Amino acid sequence: MATTLRNNVCDVPIDLDYTTDELDFSAPMQDSGDLRTKEDEPPASSWSSSSGSFYEELETSPIGIGSTWYWHSPSEQPLDKPNWCKSSPNAGYALHATEDGSHEKQKVHVQTHDSVLKSSKLFVRTVSGNSPTQKRYVMAKKLMSTREIEVLQYLDAPASRYDPWNPAPPLLSIVNADEGTEDEEGEPQAIYEPIMPFDYLPIGTVGEAIDLIMQLLQGLVFLQELKIVHGDIHREIIMMDKGTDSADNGENRITRNVRYFLADFTHATIVENPRDHLFAEDLRDLGLLMDATFGSCLPELSDIILKMTDVQHFTNNVRASDVLEDLEALISELPTDRIRSQLNQ
Structure with a gap:
């Protein structure tokens, strides 16, 4: 049931390739080798760091990377905006796979809030689509290392996600914050439903x-x-x-x-x-x-x-x-x- 890893797990800060606006996993991961054995490997993801590359042809995404979750999300009551939040404009990118197997990047307009949840690196975001009326609250978590992404992907793979004892909140997406903003440094962020x-x-x-x-x-x-x-x-x-x-x-x-x-x-x-x-x-x-x-x-x-x-x-x-x-x-x-x-x- 568990995935086998080698002992030399590489825990490195995530870096951003500013030329392509994509995460550069290949350099740090070359030092540690492939982390998973092929027979135990969960479904590939377009954020997979074990492959040493950002995309692979016809890759599927078990963690739901895509625009659907914010363009066409089901209607529900979001959490009220916390009165301890101070908002500032921000922007990011959401990546998704198209029907022909290629990948596209779309701009997401968000508002970041200063949250009291600093110790857990969680904060509230307001995500909107092209229309100003398309808004919803989500929780975002800055991802600090390739190891953390490996764990989150493994916990959100279908074999793990539907286990009622899984303690990880279900992932909506992973977005890449715009490195050009004042508040963000280009770190990828895990996006969750309001918790x-x-x-x-x-x-x-x-x-x-x-x-x-x-x-x-x-x-x-x-x-x-x-x-x-x-x-x-x-x-x-x-x-x-x-x-x-x-x-x-x-x-x-x-x-x-x-x-x-x-x-x-x-x-x-x-x-x-x-x-x-x-x-x-x-x-x-x-x-x-x-x-x-x-x-x-x-x-x-x-x-x-x-x-x-x-x-x-x-x-x-x-x-x-x-x-x-x-x-x-x-x-x-x-x-x-x-x-x-x-x-x-």
Whole structure:
């Protein structure tokens, strides 16, 4: 299931070829060789860095590179413009494959907002087409390395994307920011549907808190099965979608089927020979987050948090799947009244 990588994974800053306005992956990737084996390679993408080239003839794009998502996107209610945003004009490019297999580049007019999500490198953008009335809000994430692009492409390949435990938010596209603007330096950016910090709305009940923890643990199990070490789990990168219900009410997260995500994979690595202590560090970081967020109001989690954060588990091969089993056992023993009770009780 997991992709095999060589040990010499090359983590290099992304550079822009200002002559062609395209990412130049070939030079840095020559030093590390092809990262994936052919038999395990997920579907090729026009942003594939493993090929050492920007385009290959008749290449398909599993991450949805294209203009459709902003020219003809389904009508839906976007997130309200955050009142902490300060906007400035900007522009970028979206790349898409045409019916004959060639590739085109189209200009995208965007507005960039100064967001409070600086630690996760996430920010809000308003994307518009040719018409001023064609606008929608999206979330953008600056991509910091070729390794990060490899991880995102792998997590958004069809075999991974439709797994309900996948903790990566679905990609709409990858766009190349205009290097001529004052605010941007030509870095590519991952574009997502609007997502928000997990604590943007209050967590009302014990059940909602447990659902959040359960989804994050399932996400870690998923990453470990794919031999992906996240490397930087903290509060600011935990995001949620709006769910299937538009009500802004913290007491109905479960009925709204809210999904939680890890929105920043800057430090993530796919490893060929997984070392348990690397996975244990991810587990410890999640345990520390759980303790800081719910430790005082969910004493039932104390043993699980201790198991996740105790340095002894670095040598005892404790995995996310083990902790998930413990949490499922705990939930089965909790009275229904406790699960439905308010979190501060």
